[in-house]
Amino acid sequence: MTAKDRRLAQLRAAIGDVTPREALTLQAQGAVLVDVRETDEIAQGSPPGARRLGRGFLELRIEEAVPDLNQKVVLMCATGIRSLFAAEDLMRLGYTRLFNMAGGFTSWKNEGLPIEIPPRLEATERERYSRHLTMPEVGEAGQLRLRASKVMLLGAGGLGSPAAVYLAAAGVGTLAIIDHDVVDRSNLQRQILHTEERIGTAKVASAKLMIEALNPATKVLPFATRLSSSNAEDLIRGFDVVVDGSDNFPTRYLVNDACVKLGIPNVHGSVYRFEGQATVFWPRYPKTRGPCYRCLYPEPPPPDLAPSCAEAGVLGVLPGVVGLLQAVETLKILLGIGEPLVGRLLCYDALRARFSELELLRNPHCRYCGDETAFPGYVDYEQFCARAA
Amino acid sequence: MKTITVRIPTPLRAYTHGADEVRAEGATVADAMRALGDAYDGLLAQVLTEDGEPRQFVNIYLGSRNVRALQGMRTPVAEGDVISIVPAVAGGRA
Numbered sequence: 001m002t003a004k005d006r007r008l009a010q011l012r013a014a015i016g017d018v019t020p021r022e023a024l025t026l027q028a029q030g031a032v033l034v035d036v037r038e039t040d041e042i043a044q045g046s047p048p049g050a051r052r053l054g055r056g057f058l059e060l061r062i063e064e065a066v067p068d069l070n071q072k073v074v075l076m077c078a079t080g081i082r083s084l085f086a087a088e089d090l091m092r093l094g095y096t097r098l099f100n101m102a103g104g105f106t107s108w109k110n111e112g113l114p115i116e117i118p119p120r121l122e123a124t125e126r127e128r129y130s131r132h133l134t135m136p137e138v139g140e141a142g143q144l145r146l147r148a149s150k151v152m153l154l155g156a157g158g159l160g161s162p163a164a165v166y167l168a169a170a171g172v173g174t175l176a177i178i179d180h181d182v183v184d185r186s187n188l189q190r191q192i193l194h195t196e197e198r199i200g201t202a203k204v205a206s207a208k209l210m211i212e213a214l215n216p217a218t219k220v221l222p223f224a225t226r227l228s229s230s231n232a233e234d235l236i237r238g239f240d241v242v243v244d245g246s247d248n249f250p251t252r253y254l255v256n257d258a259c260v261k262l263g264i265p266n267v268h269g270s271v272y273r274f275e276g277q278a279t280v281f282w283p284r285y286p287k288t289r290g291p292c293y294r295c296l297y298p299e300p301p302p303p304d305l306a307p308s309c310a311e312a313g314v315l316g317v318l319p320g321v322v323g324l325l326q327a328v329e330t331l332k333i334l335l336g337i338g339e340p341l342v343g344r345l346l347c348y349d350a351l352r353a354r355f356s357e358l359e360l361l362r363n364p365h366c367r368y369c370g371d372e373t374a375f376p377g378y379v380d381y382e383q384f385c386a387r388a389a
Numbered sequence: 390m391k392t393i394t395v396r397i398p399t400p401l402r403a404y405t406h407g408a409d410e411v412r413a414e415g416a417t418v419a420d421a422m423r424a425l426g427d428a429y430d431g432l433l434a435q436v437l438t439e440d441g442e443p444r445q446f447v448n449i450y451l452g453s454r455n456v457r458a459l460q461g462m463r464t465p466v467a468e469g470d471v472i473s474i475v476p477a478v479a480g481g482r483a
Contacts, residue, residue: 249479270478273399277478301446345475349403351409358475359453 009085013278015087016343017097023047023074023101030275032065034058037105041078045115047108050076052118055084055086059093064136069094076101076108125217128247129171141180142335143171147217149334150174152239154227154255156203157181157317159245159269161193163327167243168218170331175211176221178235179203190316217220227251229378232258241330243267245323249300250381256281256293257378260369265340267329268293271314271321274350276322279360280329284367290342300381318350390414393420393421393466396473404432411474418451419462421472446477 001009018026027033027049033043035050051065055077061362066073073095080102083088087098096301102110111113121129121140125147133139138146149172156179165173181203183194191203200204201207204222211220223235232254236242242264244255252268259266265282282290326348332338345358364371395413403423405411410426415421419441436447441462443449448471449456456464466472474477 247479249477254477272478275399296448297446299445300479302446303479347475349409356473357453358448358450358473359455359458361458363454 002038010079011084011088012100015084015091017102018074018078018099020101020111020113023076023099023108023280023333024113026074026099027074029072031074031099033101034062034072034086034295035105036075036083039120041105041122042118045109045117046105047076048114048116055082058086059089061136062090062095063091066095070096072097072099073245074101078106079104079106082252100308106201111140119148121147123173132171137337138335146171146331146334147173147348149241150176150307151330151334152176152178152236152238152242154192154243154251155179155186155191155245155247156207157187157245157247158190158271158314158324159323160207160243161191162320162323163243163245163330164193164207166324168215169328170172170327171213171215172218172330174219174221175213175241176223176226176235177204177207178225179207180226181225188373190314190319192320201386227254228253232378233261236261236264237262239264239335241265241267241324243269243330245269245326253381254292254302254378257368257375260292260294261375265333266293267326267333269319271319271322271324272317276318276325276348276350277345278322278325278329278341278348279345279372280333282340282342284334284360285340285342288342289362291360291362292366292369294368295366296360298363301381318348321350361385391416391466391468391470393468393470393472395421395425396471397411398474398478399475400431400474400476401435402479404429404435416465417462418449418464418466418472421466422449424463431478436476448475450475 025323033050034045035045035052036055036058038054046052053061054130073089084100087100090098129143132143135141151167151172153164156177168175183198183201183206187194187200193210204224204225208220208222211218236258242259244266246252260283262300263284265280267280269278281292283292329341333340342348343360345360347356367373367376392414393413395411396407413421413424415424438444441476451464
């Protein structure tokens with residue numbers, strides 16, 4: 001008997017064996033199934049729902065996957081040998097209810113139990129996102145999540161430009177952009193998606209060129225149209241997050257109303273001269289029910305009280321700051337990390353170099369997101385400032 | 390009488406000769422807003438209805454709290470408090 005075999009015999013005595021079918025039952029009852037095989041083995045298939053923690057990093061990553069030391073954990077590898085050594089490591093870490101799946105994945109497959117081919121990152125993706133992958137808050141699972149995510153950007157302008165660039169760089173898989181406008185020379189002071197040579201072309205086409213040059217893996221869906229009561233819901237449906245960088249009240253209210261109805265988080269930003277604001281409107285945020293735009297401002301201002309368009313203007317870099325706050329919030333929501341800017345308005349005063357935060361209240365009687373209200377329908381408000389300066 | 394600071398949003402600074410913050414005196418938010426209206430012609434009509442309540446597209450904050458969550462316009466103010474007028478701003482691409 002070799003040293004290895006002696007050790008395995010001791011371990012078998014200490015750690016209970018289960019068959020693949022028993023492992024499946026345990027998993028269904030809440031036990032965590034941990035697949036300790038290497039990435040290239042897992043690429044050929046793995047039990048659905050298994051936590052794939054390669055043997056090499058097992059001790060470093062297990063506590064994130066299984067924080068409770070008394071949780072039932074079933075370990076598996078290809079044949080049931082490596083997983084037995086892995087179980088020993090976890091026992092040393094303090095895990096108390098460990099099982100080893102006898103026969104490993106080979107037996108699992110032979111018994112015809114369910115298998116999935118887990119999505120994985122290509123080598124070039126590993127390189128591109130290496131600074132994400134080293135952070136546990138993102139990691140491979142988070143990066144795959146970003147790749148599978150769909151974000152809708154309202155406007156390819158001052159706010160939409162920086163948001164689109166960074167979301168594409170971060171690896172968001174699908175970016176839809178709605179903008180009916182064409183690139184004008186006066187846009188280039190802040191709208192970094194566009195270039196001098198693309199003046200006169202549709203902003204969505206210009207955006208697509210820029211984004212695909214930066215990250216060819218990002219799929220860009222261009223919609224050269226204006227949001228209206230008849231298309232808002234169809235356009236926005238199916239997206240994970242909507243980033244509102246629009247420049248007019250009719251669009252803001254349509255975006256809000258559609259997001260409320262569909263339960264999609266609406267990452268809101270606005271800028272004016274040297275001041276900017278950002279928040280996340282998300283009444284269906286699972287942790288705390290947040291307000292919607294109409295809880296804050298039930299109706300848009302009438303034309304005579306809205307700021308005159310001729311007075312508008314903005315420091316070119318300011319939408320950069322606010323659009324990137326929106327991009328950060330979007331990534332946090334997609335990854336499910338941190339505290340989103342729900343129920344808080346973050347205000348930035350560039351001249352005073354001051355950030356401040358205002359509490360946003362949910363209105364339980366809100367006509368759109370309030371308790372027990374039937375959706376009142378979409379409204380096309382009058383476009384009283386067709387072209388901002 | 391308490392002296393408080395009122396933060397004026399950019400769109401309304403035409404009424405305060407460009408000032409982003411002004412002082413006002415009063416015992417409540419309503420008092421302070423009245424004093425503001427006396428000092429700066431035309432400003433109040435942009436912010437409050439004829440009944441003296443915030444307009445639908447304007448929120449008034451005392452510190453970081455919406456006065457609606459406190460005692461509305463009757464909320465008492467303390468020396469040094471900051472009132473912010475926060476109107477809806479559409480601008481994005483602008």
